[in-house]
Amino acid sequence: MRRQRWLQNQREQRLKIAKKELPQSALPEHDGTGRVKLAFRALEKDGAISSERTITVPTGVSAFDAASWNGIAIDSTCGGYGTCKKCKVKITSGDVPISPLDNRAFSATELSQGWRLACLVRTVENISIDVPPLTTRPKAATVGVGRQVILRPAVQKRYVELEEPTLHDQRTDIVRLLDAIDDIEATVSLASIRALPQILRSSYFKVTAVFIDQALIDVEPGDTTSIRYGIAYDLGTTTVVATLLDLNTGTPLAVKSMLNKQQPFGADVISRISATMLDPLALDRLRSLAQATLSELTNEVCEEAGINPLHVYEVALAGNATMTQLVLGIDPEPIGVAPFIMVSADYPDVEASELGISIHPRAKAVILPSLGAYVGGDIVAGALASGMDRDKRLRLFIDVGTNCEIILGNGEKILATAAPAGPAFEAASIRCGVRAASGAIETIKIEDGEFVIGTIEDVPAIGICGSGLVDACACLVQVGLLDHSGRFVSDEIAATVAPKLAARLLQREGERVFVLTWSGKEGDLNDSVYLTQRDVRELQFAKAAIATGWALLLEEFGVEPSEIQQVLLAGSFGSYLSPASAIKIGLVPKLSVLRIVSAGNVAGEGAKMTLLSAQERHGANALLQEIEYVELSDRADFNDKFVERLAFPS
């Protein structure tokens, strides 16, 4: 009962925060396809360049978000709505239209020099951007999808100058310290005060106390209040991302990612769970591999930002339920077999050392809670980062992956489900499929009846990744080489509907294939990248599972697809999908491409939020109660709907 009341209170408080909507006029028109390159230069106060970095993002992503997701610090406190006017950057090459809000933020001279608000910079072409140094100590930060987070990290520091003890003032060291700090009702552990006598005396009783919430975790000599870091981890089954945050400013200082070192145990969670069932040593091995991944990333982000890992006092981890249990060394078998049971939805008090990372020895770890065995902490983080619990628009959130999680909500009512999409999007079951790395085909457009192929890092194609697969199918349907049932058309029809492409449609080992890039001479399939009829079917199954998921959620909610005001494509794959192609293959409802938004690594963004705001951390827990899980697998109409959704929309 007490918990119920607390939740209601939390909810009311959070709904009080006025909902702002980005003015449509600020959104530049784009066709929802392709990528743009943003070349950032971070400047120091004297104008010297402190770092340079070029980032490729889907068209339509704001310069602020692109920077934030990649560890480039730009001030912002309003949630990316152009109102705080802190995210000033200077466009040094490329054309960026002036928004009405830019007119209020800058003088005519500044505008002509290229000054713009980074949160409103969305382009359809490559641009170069200079980022001025941060202003000090903002009260809020912009994170996730338009989320303004008031900076109240659980990690707090207090600098005090104490009276030295005398025979008439024999207060113990700890009482002397805590008497001087009147705004925190401290709790003390042995480890946190073990060195107190030496530290107090060697620093002449001038020290900084470090707290996490009420818990005193350390006392440091002198004034260290400006030094306060945290790391947010997105522990994916495939990819793991670490973001180092300056907790004083809320800005990211470094982002690093790498493959989860558990890969040798299989590509998906089920393979990894199976491994633990077959080999009693596998659980410990999987735990240490996940921890080694986090540890290596931790060292990398600290090194890149040039900070001492001992100054990282708190970390947050978002992962699916299986990854979370594995990294904590908890047997995942009951998650993998019916009736699919987690050991716990949440983990209230975890030492960061339990994650095998070398940071402050008494640092804490926030583990994002899981809604269920297949709607994990990554999705709860994503829902938090995209404001599913407070945005009053009807929004559809889709985290695309092997297991696809879908949330539909309007801030009052939130439904969630999981759809088993299979490995097509990870390109694992695709004939020429590769992971999204250098040389993977990631975008395809049609220009003058020809395919224009884009690869990662613009090198010759070595295969096709998930977003390329979606683009390929969308383009093939568009030109008429795939019919709506998903079959390649006959050579006769091909020659009619797409004369320039017909020669690429071949027969290979009794199967129709479409060649995307020739490796050597035309007609030689060796090392060429092509799409088979079976590949198309794989994608159809995957997208049908997802489409059935959101269609049933819409039905459950009692709304029509056209009422959806925003579709968020999330996850390391979903964020890089072309909205136009997602619509064309029916993966998302048929809406204006401007309503289909790349949400970025929302799991990581949610983890960041919990570090920046103790309030948001409670929000993550509250989501467990607020989101209603809808089980699809036991619905009688699931198979009918699924078959209906296999076809490509006309």
Place this chain on the structure above:
Amino acid sequence: MRRQRWLQNQREQRLKIAKKELPQSALPEHDGTGRVKLAFRALEKDGAISSERTITVPTGVSAFDAASWNGIAIDSTCGGYGTCKKCKVKITSGDVPISPLDNRAFSATELSQGWRLACLVRTVENISIDVPPLTTRPKAATVGVGRQVILRPAVQKRYVELEEPTLHDQRTDIVRLLDAIDDIEATVSLASIRALPQILRSSYFKVTAVFIDQALIDVEPGDTTSIRYGIAYDLGTTTVVATLLDLNTGTPLAVKSMLNKQQPFGADVISRISATMLDPLALDRLRSLAQATLSELTNEVCEEAGINPLHVYEVALAGNATMTQLVLGIDPEPIGVAPFIMVSADYPDVEASELGISIHPRAKAVILPSLGAYVGGDIVAGALASGMDRDKRLRLFIDVGTNCEIILGNGEKILATAAPAGPAFEAASIRCGVRAASGAIETIKIEDGEFVIGTIEDVPAIGICGSGLVDACACLVQVGLLDHSGRFVSDEIAATVAPKLAARLLQREGERVFVLTWSGKEGDLNDSVYLTQRDVRELQFAKAAIATGWALLLEEFGVEPSEIQQVLLAGSFGSYLSPASAIKIGLVPKLSVLRIVSAGNVAGEGAKMTLLSAQERHGANALLQEIEYVELSDRADFNDKFVERLAFPS
């Protein structure tokens, strides 16, 4: 403010407990000197002997206390007042008078067979005692000095048989477990639930949850509710004692003691603190030596009782402030130098692993709080065990040692002070002084004008320990060989007052000495045990410091020595002092010997109480507020009083 109210509430609750006083008729007359041997045989249900042990205690100690202090389990729930009638034992040799309460507890036949209540058995002769097996699950236990402790250990177990999960009941493992336990609002740590999935499934969802207060620390397969142990440590500067307790019955199962392995760093706390100031590695060495001592004792008590150390879930440690900081690895230097500052008076949440002992990996340690740098956790434990905060009689508590702590109170007002007695009682500065071990002279009586010497283990004397020194001086004053100023009398006077002893008074290296035992032929001092004039002076300084302490406390309290209803002699030395001798040398006020009571190892008893009762644990913390510390060293009249007290009373 909240703390104040809480304390008041605690106090009121505890004062409500009616104060019972042991009927004087039950106390056999004794002269307050010497020792008795109690030969215990513990019997099983079928009458077989499970263990045998002979214990030497000062005359006047009850058989129940003697057993309890030495790890021999006898039922008792009333506090040793003869009212619960559970502590039935059978005297098999030696004469034990029948008390009025024995008449109510036993039939005439039983009495004639030797049945008595152990708490009322106090003899002036050696006896043999058969102890029947324990009855099951008492609600209270008798501990310390007449303390009835209601058994409510912080360690709690709950056996549950859970419904297995289904697709319609997908509660997480931890929720399933805690839903079944409705009387504990559990808090959960990662470590405590890591193995939960395996344990639940391998034991078919029939498990025992282990809690310390609200904290779930483990889940064990099957029903283990009958298995629940704790260990109480008295971490002395010289001697360390460990008592293994059955938390289900409140009875001791094994007691072991050994020298503190820190001995090589010096005999007293000041030498050990000095070591840390001279050598930066000494602190870590002292910590690990103290921990090694605890660890060895832990293994010994578990082995003796035949229990698995993993079933020890909680320990309690009572030590002086320096020992406490050293064993926890905290620099004690500020305790050793003015203004004498502890890092903290209390340590609320300590893992037992911090003490370097191998028991349950998530066991907790209760660290008895210290009142000040020189009135440590051992004294707070002693005050708790002897009921200084609730007994309404005016009582004087003296823990005799190098640093002597004195408490005077009547349950309403409690004063405490520390008196630096120096090393005389530890026999360190005494010419023929030895520790209280085999061959040490521990008792001296006068019979027919001769000294009757008692040694530990009745072997030839190798030296004299503290209690022997006190007896020796008392006897020498009594026979007139020492005058009241503490000077040995002239040979002429000696021949007159003590003709049989005069030949033992010799001159050696310009100093008068009195020979207690000859090693070889009379007159040869080599290897003989003797007392020098300087030894007598050492004792005078020590006892004067103590007597000044209690005299000033009495003055502060506004009472006369004759109003004291009970003097408790505590500590490993004080408990073995002959009350009669203590009176004769003026170490305690001049009262009936029956009012001078050996309190035993009250530090250890206090530690035991905190394990048996979470309520008593709060009592220990409340004592910090209830006891008023009186600083003697800055009193103008201290030196005058001290000089007055140097003489032996006439």
